[in-house]
Amino acid sequence: MAVQSSPWLRRPRGVPAVMGHVLLALLPGTAVAVWVWGPGLLLNLALVALGALATEALLLRWRGRPLQRHLFDGSALLTAILLGLSLPPWLPWWQPLLGGAFAIAIGKQLFGGLGYNPFNPAMLGYVMLLISVPVSMTQWPQAGMGWGALPLGYIAGDVPAGTLDGLTGATPLDAVRSGLTQQRTLGEMLPGTPLTPALWLAAAWALGGAWLLFQRVISWRIPVAMLAGMALPALIASAIDPDRFAGVGFHWLYGASIFGALFIATDPVSGSTTPRGRLIFGFGVGLLTWIIRSFGGYPDGVAFAVLLMNIAVPLIDAHTPTRVYGTGKAQTPRP
Amino acid sequence: MFGRAKAGFPGGLALPGHKLYGEAGRTRAAPLPDELVFPLGQHVGQAATPVVQVGDRVRRGDLLAAAEGFVSAAIHASTSGEIRAIEERPIPHASGLSALCIVLAADGEDRGREAPLWTPQADWQDLPREELLACIRQAGIVGLGGAAFPAAVKLNPKDTAHVGTLILNGAECEPYISCDGAAMLEDAPAIVAGARLLAYLIRAREVQIAIEDHNPSALEAMRAAAKDSGDRAVKVVPVPSRYPQGGERQLIQTLTGREVPSEGLPIDIGIVVHNVATAAAIWRAVTAAEPLTERIVTVTGSGVRAPANLRVRIGTPIRTLIEACGGYSEAGVQRLLLGGPMMGVALADDALPIVKGSNCILVGGSEDLAPPVEPMPCIRCGDCVSVCPAGLLPQQLYWHARAKEFDKTQTLNLFDCIECGCCAQVCPSDIPLVQYYRYAKTEIRLAEQEKIKADQARARHEFRQQRLEREKREKEEARRRKREQLAAKQAAQKAKAEAEAAAASADNPAPAGAKEPAQAEQTPPAVAAAQARARRQQAAARDEDQS
Numbered sequence: 088m089a090v091q092s093s094p095w096l097r098r099p100r101g102v103p104a105v106m107g108h109v110l111l112a113l114l115p116g117t118a119v120a121v122w123v124w125g126p127g128l129l130l131n132l133a134l135v136a137l138g139a140l141a142t143e144a145l146l147l148r149w150r151g152r153p154l155q156r157h158l159f160d161g162s163a164l165l166t167a168i169l170l171g172l173s174l175p176p177w178l179p180w181w182q183p184l185l186g187g188a189f190a191i192a193i194g195k196q197l198f199g200g201l202g203y204n205p206f207n208p209a210m211l212g213y214v215m216l217l218i219s220v221p222v223s224m225t226q227w228p229q230a231g232m233g234w235g236a237l238p239l240g241y242i243a244g245d246v247p248a249g250t251l252d253g254l255t256g257a258t259p260l261d262a263v264r265s266g267l268t269q270q271r272t273l274g275e276m277l278p279g280t281p282l283t284p285a286l287w288l289a290a291a292w293a294l295g296g297a298w299l300l301f302q303r304v305i306s307w308r309i310p311v312a313m314l315a316g317m318a319l320p321a322l323i324a325s326a327i328d329p330d331r332f333a334g335v336g337f338h339w340l341y342g343a344s345i346f347g348a349l350f351i352a353t354d355p356v357s358g359s360t361t362p363r364g365r366l367i368f369g370f371g372v373g374l375l376t377w378i379i380r381s382f383g384g385y386p387d388g389v390a391f392a393v394l395l396m397n398i399a400v401p402l403i404d405a406h407t408p409t410r411v412y413g414t415g416k417a418q419t420p421r422p
Numbered sequence: 423m424f425g426r427a428k429a430g431f432p433g434g435l436a437l438p439g440h441k442l443y444g445e446a447g448r449t450r451a452a453p454l455p456d457e458l459v460f461p462l463g464q465h466v467g468q469a470a471t472p473v474v475q476v477g478d479r480v481r482r483g484d485l486l487a488a489a490e491g492f493v494s495a496a497i498h499a500s501t502s503g504e505i506r507a508i509e510e511r512p513i514p515h516a517s518g519l520s521a522l523c524i525v526l527a528a529d530g531e532d533r534g535r536e537a538p539l540w541t542p543q544a545d546w547q548d549l550p551r552e553e554l555l556a557c558i559r560q561a562g563i564v565g566l567g568g569a570a571f572p573a574a575v576k577l578n579p580k581d582t583a584h585v586g587t588l589i590l591n592g593a594e595c596e597p598y599i600s601c602d603g604a605a606m607l608e609d610a611p612a613i614v615a616g617a618r619l620l621a622y623l624i625r626a627r628e629v630q631i632a633i634e635d636h637n638p639s640a641l642e643a644m645r646a647a648a649k650d651s652g653d654r655a656v657k658v659v660p661v662p663s664r665y666p667q668g669g670e671r672q673l674i675q676t677l678t679g680r681e682v683p684s685e686g687l688p689i690d691i692g693i694v695v696h697n698v699a700t701a702a703a704i705w706r707a708v709t710a711a712e713p714l715t716e717r718i719v720t721v722t723g724s725g726v727r728a729p730a731n732l733r734v735r736i737g738t739p740i741r742t743l744i745e746a747c748g749g750y751s752e753a754g755v756q757r758l759l760l761g762g763p764m765m766g767v768a769l770a771d772d773a774l775p776i777v778k779g780s781n782c783i784l785v786g787g788s789e790d791l792a793p794p795v796e797p798m799p800c801i802r803c804g805d806c807v808s809v810c811p812a813g814l815l816p817q818q819l820y821w822h823a824r825a826k827e828f829d830k831t832q833t834l835n836l837f838d839c840i841e842c843g844c845c846a847q848v849c850p851s852d853i854p855l856v857q858y859y860r861y862a863k864t865e866i867r868l869a870e871q872e873k874i875k876a877d878q879a880r881a882r883h884e885f886r887q888q889r890l891e892r893e894k895r896e897k898e899e900a901r902r903r904k905r906e907q908l909a910a911k912q913a914a915q916k917a918k919a920e921a922e923a924a925a926a927s928a929d930n931p932a933p934a935g936a937k938e939p940a941q942a943e944q945t946p947p948a949v950a951a952a953q954a955r956a957r958r959q960q961a962a963a964r965d966e967d968q969s
Binding site for chain 2: 096097098099101102105156160162199202358360365408409410413
């Protein structure tokens with residue numbers, strides 16, 4: 088449909104620019120993450136991107152879509168980077184590659200490509216890997232050790248079993264979960280949890296997110312509602328049983344909370360579009376994340392929470408109409 | 423990106439103005455062309471009816487075509503000359519179609535009428551409303567803001583009892599357009615006087631003249647004029663500069679905090695809105711008996727050498743205006759727009775005439791306007807929702823319009839869309855959203871017309887069916903009566919025959935068993951004749967029915 092009607096002005100920002108803004112906003116967080124987890128993360132990013140872009144190109148070609156326009160619109164690269172940032176470093180090379188390919192093929196192109204995917208493709212790729220290769224997906228190097236101890240055998244593909252054990256430790260969320268099952272209380276565990284890297288990471292993601300908010304690439308509604316959705320149950324539960332339930336600060340700071348609130352849950356395509364719907368969507372993601380973390384079997388719950396809320400989006404959008412000018416309020420003549 | 427200042431209504435955009443305000447916006451007269459074209463349907467409502475013939479000589483102010491019906495407007499010659507033709511010509515309309523026009527060959531002498539068409543009324547306050555309205559109607563005045571709705575109709579609501587406020591719209595929110603600013607700068611006393619006249623007509627208690635706050639020269643001129651008038655009911659109100667502040671509904675919301683009911687009119691909440699230039703034209707129509715033959719047109723854009731506000735005779739070809747502004751610039755023309763860049767329509771060529779509703783000719787170069795782009799898929803970013811001043815969900819409207827789910831677009835209040843274009847302007851996927859809404863609206867209106875036609879056809883058909891059935895019933899009724907009569911006659915004859923037979927058998931008794939067949943075989947001749955007659959009649963009735 089060629090443009091035959093107004094408006095005729097130049098449009099300020101296209102889809103590639105939107106994707107570019109998000110990629111740019113991810114830079115500070117990515118830098119801190121590489122500093123914390125080591126160069127393995129960069130390798131992940133490269134492998135996921137390779138898998139994602141190759142799949143995107145292949146499927147666009149098969150589907151007879153304009154390759155140039157869509158391959159470089161930034162959306163596939165953004166999906167790849169978001170997935171790559173969610174993966175623990177030094178995964179066997181084929182895992183990030185597969186994750187990227189799966190996210191694009193099943194998560195996006197199968198539904199019709201850009202704009203048509205009901206699920207967050209990056210989270211779909213993440214969950215596929217988490218379910219398929221749970222062992223490697225839950226092994227994170229201890230923060231700060233990444234640069235010091237490169238698993239040299241990695242390149243050759245034979246990592247001695249002992250090396251990884253010595254290298255990795257549980258993430259705080261995971262440590263707390265297994266601690267709780269061993270009847271330890273949060274009071275005993277939390278003081279030993281390393282705080283500094285988590286703080287740095289959260290601050291870096293928040294910086295990028297603030298820029299996106301300022302640039303109006305994302306709206307405040309989903310991030311704020313998601314953090315509130317985590318905070319509310321955390322506040323109540325930790326007040327009732329502080330030994331079993333972590334407080335608001337813990338939930339906000341560790342795991343993928345800030346990153347998820349600003350970069351994952353804000354994916355426009357798979358999220359709600361109405362203003363009130365975004366509040367409900369964000370709150371739901373936060374609440375489900377807290378439930379999965381507190382009672383579920385996985386270390387973090389952001390990915391599942393986002394995918395579950397993705398299912399609810401059509402329903403939310405249909406039931407959160409805006410108030411249209413001239414409707415709703417009684418419009419009586421002035422006396 | 424756009425600014426975020428809120429402006430009394432939700433959403434909207436802060437757009438770069440590109441306005442000719444202040445001294446740069448002062449008007450000059452456009453040259454008289456050799457030929458002027460007057461489309462008969464240049465207003466909302468019924469097209470005017472020509473009252474001149476080819477070859478007639480007319481002077482400026484002479485009636486060319488009379489208003490036809492209640493919602494219509496008269497058309498007057500804007501200079502002197504000879505009627506060259508009354509024929510189909512291309513008109514400045516989005517459709518690009520041709521329509522009946524009166525073509526006037528100017529004689530260059532520009533003579534006016536010796537006597538005015540109606541009596542000028544200097545003391546309008548002593549006159550009844552009807553006489554004032556008649557002047558406005560005779561002058562062919564329509565809304566000069568672009569809508570071209572006949573002013574006399576808008577000023578004649580069924581009930582003026584509850585009209586509280588007259589708003590004069592001087593908020594020229596669309597970029598590039600500055601003709602109202604020029605009118606306010608140069609014609610402030612006439613506008614204020616017109617405002618007072620309008621307030622008198624509709625019995626409004628207060629007058630608010632809204633001007634965007636980035637137009638200080640107009641604000642200053644209008645404030646001075648309002649003060650000079652000594653009328654305290656007339657207020658000049660600066661409003662925040664934000665598109666679409668000049669939208670009637672948005673302006674009402676900004677000034678009063680109230681909303682026009684969905685699919686209703688401002689009069690429903692006791693408000694009447696008119697454009698500032700319309701008020702001045704009405705003032706002249708009443709006090710100087712001047713019909714509407716001239717208006718201010720902004721000729722601007724990077725495609726024209728010297729942008730300017732021109733006083734243009736209605737019917738002047740656009741080409742004449744562009745030549746008056748130094749001609750096309752080297753920058754090249756991407757599109758020739760009638761109106762502004764947000765709501766204007768693209769014109770096919772520059773031979774089209776200026777009509778009463780033409781406020782701006784935007785000669786858009788590549789620095790002004792976007793080149794045609796291929797849209798990307800919607801990424802559901804929701805930017806359109808946050809800028810929609812009507813509070814709609816543009817993204818969902820688009821989705822349903824594209825899927826031809828028109829009932830759903832109506833559930834989402836499609837007809838409350840004012841087509842301001844904010845949604846499309848911020849769309850990162852370059853989707854021509856407004857185009858989809860116009861398409862959906864057209865389809866729905868067509869379907870409604872079809873439905874009305876179908877309903878009428880069905881009603882006609884049902885009426886015919888009823889009539890046929892009634893006639894059939896009546897026939898049957900008649901037949902039944904006839905049969906009854908016949909049966910009665912037969913019975914009588916039979917009784918008579920039996921009586922005769924009984925009398926005969928009494929003389930010569932037959933066995934009981936032999937009597938019946940004898941009767942069946944030997945029907946009396948009179949009865950047989952009657953039966954045959956009845957059968958003929960029935961057959962005839964059947965034939966009639968079938969025919």
